[in-house]
Amino acid sequence: MPIPSCRRSSPGPRLRAVVVAAVIGCAALPDARADEPVLPVLLEATEAVYPPEALAEGRGGTVLLELDVDETGAVMDARVAESSGDPAFDDAALAAVRDFRFEPARDGLGRPTAARIGYRYVFEPERAPVVSLTGRLLQAGIRQPLAGLDLRLVGPDGETRTARTDADGAFELADLAVGLWRVALDARGWEAEVAEAEVEEGQVAEVTLYAVAPRPWEVEDVDAEIEVVARARPPEVTERTLGADEIRILPGSNGDVVKAIQNLPGIARPPLGIGQLIIRGTNPEDSRYTLDGMEIPLVFHFAGLSTVVNGDLLDQVTFLPGDFSARYGRNLGGRVDIRPTRTMPERTNGYVSVDLFQVSGFVEAKVSEKTAIWASVRRSYADAVLTPVLSNTDRSFRAPRYWDATFRVLHRLPVGTVDALVLFSDDRFAALDADEDVDEGIGLTTTFLKARVSWLTSLGDRWRNELAVLFGPDAQTFRLSEDEDAYERRFAIDLRDEVTYRLEDGEDGVGWRMGVDVQTGPTDFRYAVTGFGPEEEGVSTLIAPAFYMEPTIRRGRTTVVPGIRADLLAYAGQRARFAVDPRVAVRFQATDSTLLKAATGKFTQFPTVRQSLDPAANPDVPLADGVGSLRPGWSLQSSIGVEQGLPLGFSVEATAYYNRLFGLVQGREDRFRFFTGPPPTGPLDSAPYASEGTGMICGAEVLVKLQRRTTTAWLSGTFGQSFRTQRGDEERSLFAYDQPVVVNALFSQELPKRWRIGARARLSLGTPYTPVVNRFLDLDDRSFIPVFGDANSARLPPFWSFDVRVDKEWVFDKWALTLYLDVQNVTNNRNVEVIGWTEDYAEEDGVLGLPIVPVFGLKGAW
């Protein structure tokens, strides 16, 4: 067997192999930090067939191989770098390593990445020794096998032996003297109690050690002979990716993977801290949330409580604030893509987690060498905590209650990897009279069930195809009374097929990405709530195919990524709308640490079904004139930026952007928005829909990052302005969510004894609002009617908050316990979040944000 050499083996010639790089680096692999590239770890090795002739002659040999390991851990290619001198050894070694499977290498951000490593295969004909002692070394708490760590054994007469664990954390020693042997871990930073094993004649003693992982600064630097092949750069000028591990420690986000995105530049702070994302001065409704690139109805539970997918299922969250690749379309705002991990678990893990508002359970299991499953269930009990608080004498509240469940199967086939995932999410919130049943009161619900199946296969050298389909029903409903309700219900089917040809890093040439992106499915909606506007309802079926193509042209330090996307969208019975969006991105690697980048392109967003529905198809429904003649809204987005690496772990990224918006759909505003924000202030546009809105957005984003072994710190700033002109003849006004300055500073520090502290400071200028300049009293119902001033001509006071977080972890042999305290708004600053007025509109009386809020949580993992 390959490493280590002391594994139990059958009698016969013994093979030894050494990974040139990995042998040195293994000591640090199990807990290597995300800021250093991590080597592939050998998981499955196939024993080479010893050349019979050489065996008969008692000859040995050593072959130095060069292996290309892809981001899934498979060996994509193998070459002989240094021959043994005997082609039989070379061929046998090559044949064996092609079936090897590795834990993939990880880049500096902790993402799986392709890597090229050296691997030394040693053929050594020896007599098989008699095994005396076997054992396993597991990481305490999570029982993860620890590979490549050294053990020191001391025998009854003082004899000292050493061993090294293999990929399964196993080790064995042969020909030990009879008696008591003491087994100690000899790896810097790792802690394990000394184990004892009684070796007897003719018996194999067994021992298991549990080692507590070192903190990152307790291990030596990795010094590996490894060439990490960088992940092919995305075509986007600005792609910000957060690894799941990185997100969990950030203060102020309660470990939620997508909420952490809100700290990045490009995102304005939403009113009341709810979960909507206001990206580069665009409407929350103009941004999209995707699972592996395909849309899901929402990414946050009600009002941003938490992400709808358990973060432990995710490998990374990617945030694209704008100017994104041609592979994405149909929206004018940004995109947030959550991507499940593609790494197979090595064993069964799980945990139960409890905090102030939710309980969650999570299990991942390796069913076979080629199959793994994940399952997660979460249920909030915020309703039990908050319902008594929110209820008053007039009306009883049922506070938000949500639950979600995810089940996933990953199976590797000879022709690729099949990944099936089912996601269910349900949110409910109700306000009802004390004697009413919950189904009779005022209520909001969002429910969806989505199944996603993807098939990733290699089409040969560098060509790859990924086919994915996501389908299932979703519904959002609002119920005011028995006769007044609003809903949108869909059965959405998303299908994507993408073919890529990857350029190696630094290689000149042309890479390709092309694919189809189809959305289809029936939709029905109804808006019948008095006071929200005229009644509207309709039924239709959407068909929206798109094709995109995006070559990557690289020559020297310059990479140009032109792309084009053609979209067609039609609702049944209507004429189709068509859009062609050309885009181009350019990157210039000025120096090893300086990257300049720029992009421009056209982006299209089609009218919604509610806006689009043709009145001719629904003659009984009073729809506005002009419906069906709406054009797609579009924007021209441009950005230019620089990424600069700096000494001491610092890096800086700065991007300036300028967007123009055209043909935005205006009209028929109402005060009902499905969970996207507080009701708008000011007079509503009740005129018929029309593609008359325009806008201008400009600004700059800066992200300064410090990433060291024990320290993570960010300083993100977004500086910009966003304007809209609602109708052609109206004056330009500030966008309702415009925030000229948003600054977030985060800091997280590892401490000894498994303590971690973090802090976050946030400062943002307030959002605009339309002031009330006068009012009159309607005597018929004795209510005051406001007279509004110029649209969005006033601004809320600045928002300021300081949050802190403390984590403490206790590691036991077979499980670990984590306790955290996340305190938001430590300074108890009372920020005005949403403008309001006294009943007579004589004075402003804004809704204040929460005071200081401590949140405790604990998590037991095994």
Next chain:
Amino acid sequence: MTRTLTTAGLALATLVGVGGCDDMPSPVALIDGVEVVWVQARQPEVAPGETLEITAEVFHPEGEGGELVVWTCARLGPTCAETELGLPIGTYVHVDRDAAFIEDARFPIPDSAGLFLTEENPAATLEVWTMFCAKGVCDLPARVAADPQPGTAAYEALRADLDNPFDLLQGESLDAVSVVVNRVILSTRSGRERNRNPIVQVVDPLPDRVRPGEPVEFTLLTDAIRAWPAATGGTFAFDGYALAGGAVTVRWTPPEEPGDHKVWVLFSDGLGGVAVYRKAKVRVE
């Protein structure tokens, strides 16, 4: 997480208009500034050829009086039809006391208004706007008092302002001004079919003298469907009452400080009909 949970509650509370209870008097119930307290049409439903007669009560605690303007907006089309109908541009009244009744501001409805009423649309809404300003605060009263004649630029400008109260009020002061609107019906129905003002009878009257901070109750009998109490001081148990006809018992807690106060209960039938129970002087001692 906690922040957003509470946010959800706040958002829904905003959405459904649920407010908490506190001891602060409602601004609708507390008459403590320059106020138009109530406006009543003698006939809440008038016909072409008849005259709309408006009665109102205003209050100014500083005792300096003010200026009052009453004007109408006949919603016979997308805009006010006063110009087409030849209705008076408005009524101006100078008030030199702290409180006053403005009786019978008169708006003759020409027969031509009947041309706008059809069998399909036999009735229209006639808005009655009333503005009461402290002295020297508004310029509208002076413009109305000048009584510009039709065809003049001053008339056109004034009419445009009166037809668009939202625009008009953007330029007026928020303080020391009270603007109210109520609606009556313009129809061709016969007198027997027309709406009338509700009737109010006192069952259990409000005493002339009450003790500071000590709640008192009084009961009124009415055929109105809604009632709102108001006073120049103190608080009420409820800001408004939904009635199905019958009795309403109002609970008023006088202020802690001795003094004289006025108390009203205003009734509406939801169709323009208005009635008022009024206690001009209640001594708190």
